[in-house]
Amino acid sequence: MFVILVYDVGVKRVGKVLKTARRYLTWVQNSVLEGDISETNFKKLKAELLMKIVPGEDSLIFYTFRTKNYSKREEYGLKKGGEDIFL
């Protein structure tokens, strides 16, 4: 499955959240990671991140896609992250 993670977390936690997320996904832009991972790893990632955030202050959004057949990714301007072509 393909996953896009966007997060908005307190400055004290952003390092830990990024470090954890980077074990599963590729950083592509400020507070945005993406990548193809297994269902099992997605569950692990979610569980680990949920232990690191403060629900009343931080926000995580996961967009998951079982196929990329109907999707497209367009990047403009400065290329920040590592993922070149995911679609």
Place this chain on the structure above:
Amino acid sequence: MFVILVYDVGVKRVGKVLKTARRYLTWVQNSVLEGDISETNFKKLKAELLMKIVPGEDSLIFYTFRTKNYSKREEYGLKKGGEDIFL
């Protein structure tokens, strides 16, 4: 089509980029907007934003999806933006 826009732009331009993007999409989190828009409006949004960014400094990523049938959105923690259920 469903669009997720993530952006990372210079502080001098972020207001203009957000204001433009909000005419087409819903703000859901810091530097993240999403929503269902027509192909025509997507082209307009792209054109307008490309005129506002400095390609050597700013970064825009558009994820577009012709269907949401194979996708899911999960939001955890503080609900920041306006979009409740898009899937």
